[in-house]
Amino acid sequence: MSSSKTPINVAILGATGRVGQELIKVLEERKFPVKEFRALASARSKDSKVMFNGKEYSVQEPSEEAFKGIDLVLASAGADISEKLAPLAVKQGACVIDNSNAFRMDPSVPLVVPEVNGEALKQHKGIIANPNCSTAQLVVVLKPLHDAAGLKRVIVSTYQSVSGAGKEAMEELELQTKAISNGGEYKPQVFQHQIAYNLIPHIDKFLPNGYTKEEMKVVQETQKILGLSDLPVTCTAVRVPVVISHSESVLVELEKELSPEKAQDILAKSPAVEVVDNPSEALYPTPLEAAGKDPVYVGRIRVDTSSKNGLNMWVVADNLRIGAALNAVRIAEYMLEHNLIRSMVNA
Amino acid sequence: MSSSKTPINVAILGATGRVGQELIKVLEERKFPVKEFRALASARSKDSKVMFNGKEYSVQEPSEEAFKGIDLVLASAGADISEKLAPLAVKQGACVIDNSNAFRMDPSVPLVVPEVNGEALKQHKGIIANPNCSTAQLVVVLKPLHDAAGLKRVIVSTYQSVSGAGKEAMEELELQTKAISNGGEYKPQVFQHQIAYNLIPHIDKFLPNGYTKEEMKVVQETQKILGLSDLPVTCTAVRVPVVISHSESVLVELEKELSPEKAQDILAKSPAVEVVDNPSEALYPTPLEAAGKDPVYVGRIRVDTSSKNGLNMWVVADNLRIGAALNAVRIAEYMLEHNLIRSMVNA
Numbered sequence: 001m002s003s004s005k006t007p008i009n010v011a012i013l014g015a016t017g018r019v020g021q022e023l024i025k026v027l028e029e030r031k032f033p034v035k036e037f038r039a040l041a042s043a044r045s046k047d048s049k050v051m052f053n054g055k056e057y058s059v060q061e062p063s064e065e066a067f068k069g070i071d072l073v074l075a076s077a078g079a080d081i082s083e084k085l086a087p088l089a090v091k092q093g094a095c096v097i098d099n100s101n102a103f104r105m106d107p108s109v110p111l112v113v114p115e116v117n118g119e120a121l122k123q124h125k126g127i128i129a130n131p132n133c134s135t136a137q138l139v140v141v142l143k144p145l146h147d148a149a150g151l152k153r154v155i156v157s158t159y160q161s162v163s164g165a166g167k168e169a170m171e172e173l174e175l176q177t178k179a180i181s182n183g184g185e186y187k188p189q190v191f192q193h194q195i196a197y198n199l200i201p202h203i204d205k206f207l208p209n210g211y212t213k214e215e216m217k218v219v220q221e222t223q224k225i226l227g228l229s230d231l232p233v234t235c236t237a238v239r240v241p242v243v244i245s246h247s248e249s250v251l252v253e254l255e256k257e258l259s260p261e262k263a264q265d266i267l268a269k270s271p272a273v274e275v276v277d278n279p280s281e282a283l284y285p286t287p288l289e290a291a292g293k294d295p296v297y298v299g300r301i302r303v304d305t306s307s308k309n310g311l312n313m314w315v316v317a318d319n320l321r322i323g324a325a326l327n328a329v330r331i332a333e334y335m336l337e338h339n340l341i342r343s344m345v346n347a
Numbered sequence: 348m349s350s351s352k353t354p355i356n357v358a359i360l361g362a363t364g365r366v367g368q369e370l371i372k373v374l375e376e377r378k379f380p381v382k383e384f385r386a387l388a389s390a391r392s393k394d395s396k397v398m399f400n401g402k403e404y405s406v407q408e409p410s411e412e413a414f415k416g417i418d419l420v421l422a423s424a425g426a427d428i429s430e431k432l433a434p435l436a437v438k439q440g441a442c443v444i445d446n447s448n449a450f451r452m453d454p455s456v457p458l459v460v461p462e463v464n465g466e467a468l469k470q471h472k473g474i475i476a477n478p479n480c481s482t483a484q485l486v487v488v489l490k491p492l493h494d495a496a497g498l499k500r501v502i503v504s505t506y507q508s509v510s511g512a513g514k515e516a517m518e519e520l521e522l523q524t525k526a527i528s529n530g531g532e533y534k535p536q537v538f539q540h541q542i543a544y545n546l547i548p549h550i551d552k553f554l555p556n557g558y559t560k561e562e563m564k565v566v567q568e569t570q571k572i573l574g575l576s577d578l579p580v581t582c583t584a585v586r587v588p589v590v591i592s593h594s595e596s597v598l599v600e601l602e603k604e605l606s607p608e609k610a611q612d613i614l615a616k617s618p619a620v621e622v623v624d625n626p627s628e629a630l631y632p633t634p635l636e637a638a639g640k641d642p643v644y645v646g647r648i649r650v651d652t653s654s655k656n657g658l659n660m661w662v663v664a665d666n667l668r669i670g671a672a673l674n675a676v677r678i679a680e681y682m683l684e685h686n687l688i689r690s691m692v693n694a
Contacts, residue, residue, distance in 0.1 A: 153653050157504035157596035159546055159585065178528045181521070197590050198635040199506055201647055201661045206626035210607060210649030219652055232653035236596040236661065238506065241588050243544050249504035249583040249596075260557060279553035288545040300548055302557030305566055306500050306579035314548045314583065 007035035008341060010332075011070045011094070013062055013085065014077030015039035015050050018167045019099055022325035023074050024052050030329060033336070040066055042077065067092040071341050074328050075099060090126035095335065095342045097128045097328045101213075104129040104221060111224050113327055114334045115272040116143045121331065121340055128331055133323025134158050134214065134237065134246055135221040140272045140296045140322070141315050142226060142252065148266050149309070150255030153232040156218060159240045159247040160203060161287060164319050165190060173241055191239065200239040212237055245287030246319040254309045260301040263311055267298050272322070277301055285316035296322055354382035355688060358417045358441070360409055360432065361424030362386035362397050365514045366446055369672035370421050371399050377676060380683070387413055389424065414439040418688050421675050422446060437473035442682065442689045444475045444675045448560075451476040451568060458571050460674060461681045462619040463490045468678065468687055475678055480670025481505050481561065481584065481593055482568040487619045487643045487669070488662050489573060489599065495613050496656070497602030500579040503565060506587045506594040507550060508634060511666050512537060520588055538586065547586040559584055592634030593666040601656045607648040610658055614645055619669070624648055632663035643669055 010027070014020040020041070027034060039050045040062040048059045060066050062081075067073065067089040075082050075089075076099035086096040086103070103109040110120040111129045116139050121128060131139070134156075142151060162169040169190045176196040179186035186196075193200050204213035211219075218235040240247075258266075268275045274295035276285050285297035296317040304310025317323060335341050357374070361367040367388070374381060386397045387409040395406045407413050409428075414420065414436040422429050422436075423446035433443040433450070450456040457467040458476045463486050468475060478486070481503075489498060509516040516537045523543040526533035533543075540547050551560035558566075565582040587594075605613075615622045621642035623632050632644035643664040651657025664670060682688050 155502055155598060155653060157583075159506065159587070174528070177524060181525045181528060192629040193633055194635055197588065198633055199587065199589060199594050200633060201594075201596075201631050202626070202629060210626060210647070211652070234598065234651050234653035234657075234659060236504075236647070236659055238594075238596065238661075240506070240546065241544065242546060247546050247548075247585075249548075249585065251502060251581065279549070279557065282539040282549060284548050286540055286545055286547060288541055300557070300583070304581050305558070305563075306502060306581035310581075312581060312583055314585075 006336070007033040008071035008336070009036040009069055010034045011038040011040055011067065011073045013040045013073055013075040013081070015059055016041045016045040016048050017076060018163060018170070019076040019320060019324045022320045023076065023328060024050065026321065026325045026329045028053055030333070032329060032332065036069070038066065038070060042081070064088040064092060067094050070094045072097070072332055074332070076324065086127050093342060095124070095126055095128065097130055097331050099130045099324055099328055101132065101217060103127050104131065105224065111221060112331055113139050113225055114330045115140055115270065117225050117227065118334045121335055121338070124340065126342055130324065130328045130331065131221045131225060132214070132217040133164055133319040134160065134218050134248065135225065136323045136327050137246060137296045137315055137317035138218065138248060138250065139222055139225045140270070141250070141267065141298055141313070142222065144266045144270045145252055145254065145258065145263060146226060149258040151226070151228065151231055151252060152255055153253040154222065155251040156235045157249045158235065158237045159242070160237060161242040161244050161246055161319060162195060162239065163244045164246065170243060173243065177241070195239060195241055197241060201236065203237045203239055242287045244291040244318055244320060245316055246323060247285070247287050248315040250313050250315050251304055252311050253307050254311065257309050258311065260303060260311065263301050272296055273298055275299065284314060287316055290316045291318050293318055294321060294326055352380055353683070354380040355418035355683070356383040356416055357381045358385040358387055358414065358420045360387045360420055360422040360428070362406060363388045363392040363395050364423060365510060365517070366423040366667060366671045369667045370423065370675060371397065373668065373672045373676045375400055377680070379676060379679065383416070385413065385417060411435040411439060414441050417441045419444070419679055421679070423671065433474050440689060442471070442473055442475065444477055444678050446477045446671055446675055448479065448564060450474050451478065452571065458568060459678050460486050460572055461677045462487055462617065464572050464574065465681045468682055468685070471687065473689055477671065477675045477678065478568045478572060479561070479564040480511055480666040481507065481565050481595065482572065483670045483674050484593060484643045484662055484664035485565065485595060485597065486569055486572045487617070488597070488614065488645055488660070489569065491613045491617045492599055492601065492605070492610060493573060496605040498575065498578055498599060499602055500600040501569065502598040503580070503582045504596045505582065505584045506589070507584060508589040508591050508593055508666060509542060509586065510591045511593065512586070517590060520590065524588070542586060542588055544588060548583065550584045550586055589634045591638040591665055591667060592663055593670060594632070594634050595662040597660050597662050598651055599658050600654050601658065604656050605658065607650060607658065610648050619643055620645055622646065631661060634663055637663045638665050640665055641668060641673060
């Protein structure tokens with residue numbers, strides 16, 4: 001019997017949030033082998049209930065006690081909460097796959113997209129970091145291109161949906177759009193400026209170098225996941241009035257020449273990628289069509305008009321799935337498959 | 348008396364369209380010296396009336412006859428109509444400032460943004476081309492940077508509003524958003540795909556090299572206006588659900604080092620540019636704030652993390668103004684000021 005079938009005890013930390021809900025959906029869809037299920041969320045959600053596999057679960061407040069007997073914690077409750085609680089869960093013998101940025105750049109914590117660097121999971125010490133959503137979909141495309149022709153430089157401009165900022169942000173876009181459509185107004189609460197019919201080039205906090213944290217995550221996490229610490233990467237991250245899916249205009253400069261046709265072939269072979277690239281039929285990825293789906297979609301692949309061996313492309317994926325819940329569950333599946341769940345190792 | 352005060356006879360070709368209406372507004376705002384005014388538009392708009400300086404004008408169908416006595420035609424009725432009618436207007440002694448792409452790459456036609464290459468107007472032979480909207484706002488920012496530190500390469504990803512696609516496109520975004528907000532649907536008619544809550548990486552037709560015409564306009568028109576025919580430029584052009592103003596994520600590589608502070612200073616001195624760049628106060632350009640205004644707004648200026656002497660920045664402008672009507676009227680003002688209106692020269 002494959003170890004991947006051995007059911008384990010799973011807790012979701014942040015179970016009532018947008019990504020928490022998506023985690024539950026993905027566990028169900030993929031029939032992840034769950035023995036005991038626990039839903040954890042902040043005091044604010046104490047009286048909520050969540051459904052998992054047709055059964056209702058009361059939401060519990062997280063504590064060291066609440067992690068007892070749990071093999072795997074899927075955490076998506078923000079960096080502050082992860083920083084405090086992940087070590088407690090590990091102390092109780094659980095592995096934590098953390099969706100926040102609390103541990104991503106910690107050299108002792110693997111930062112993993114299984115299709116790209118699953119091997120890194122073998123070094124884990126209890127906590128595993130799930131990359132930023134913009135990074136996850138990017139590295140899935142960069143890796144096969146790097147293997148084929150050697151990455152020299154990566155330039156990214158993002159078009160990020162509001163769901164990356166949580167449930168309240170999605171509501172704000174919806175209600176604000178409605179209000180404006182009806183000639184009214186709706187003051188920004190989640191976002192710094194109006195997001196309906198607008199763009200905001202500001203995601204996460206600003207750093208002293210003029211970049212946002214979001215932009216520097218793309219730079220640093222891409223380098224870490226690809227194991228290319230000196231790879232030149234730059235990013236401009238922009239919030240757009242789209243509900244789900246992040247899109248990216250990506251320019252890659254390569255060591256060797258790679259034709260768009262060859263790049264299409266290489267990417268089409270990657271199990272995590274789907275190439276949608278037929279301009280004559282107006283076929284290319286759009287965020288609307290990517291929403292709710294698993295692949296990272298790539299299209300508009302063409303020779304860069306401004307460099308030798310450069311390719312421009314357009315990369316779109318559901319940020320709640322590949323960028324968060326799906327990647328976290330894929331990490332868990334890889335760990336099960338390779339006997340890397342801590343409690344199993346200790347047993 | 349300055350020649351710039353001498354009133355001339357002006358016709359607007361495409362007077363009922365989105366840019367035509369904006370042309371009228373800009374002529375009024377800037378008190379452009381109009382002696383006789385004529386509104387021309389296709390048979391479809393024959394029974395319409397337009398207002399100019401508080402007076403109502405019947406819309407006439409354009410013909411060689413209709414250009415008689417006109418000194419200046421401001422044309423914004425599409426490339427096919429311009430190709431047919433502009434030579435007829437010139438034959439009648441008028442100058443034509445054409446907003447379509449019919450003549451932009453014609454070596455005998457000046458392609459002009461007055462703040463950048465007004466001098467080129469001195470070579471005109473009757474027709475003057477107004478650049479593509481995405482290009483106009485870009486070159487206004489590139490020129491001072493080039494003068495200060497030498498442009499080596501330009502990489503652009505655009506976030507273009509629906510008004511760039513005309514009045515019907517604006518209506519489609521509005522009605523489609525309303526329908527979807529109310530749980531209904533609205534089939535795309537102007538755009539290839541749903542634009543409400545979505546992105547479409549497809550503006551104008553696709554070319555054999557995989558780029559859209561819009562993207563190659565940015566490449567070629569930028570080279571022509573700056574007089575740098577070998578400048579490496581690349582572009583990805585994307586339609587976003589914003590009503591007015593185009594935004595651009597721009598990476599410039601420079602010959603010489605230029606600090607973001609110095610770049611701010613240089614750009615702030617340009618009369619056509621306004622620097623909005625104070626991240627700590629969440630101040631940067633947004634399309635919503637740029638709409639209806641004259642400057643090209645620049646912010647998020649920072650050192651590129653992927654090249655030597657590179658700068659990333661965020662450029663936003665009202666595409667109907669700087670990208671169309673305002674630039675056309677500024678060309679007309681420059682021509683008046685320098686006695687370059689043909690009928691005046693011939694007189």
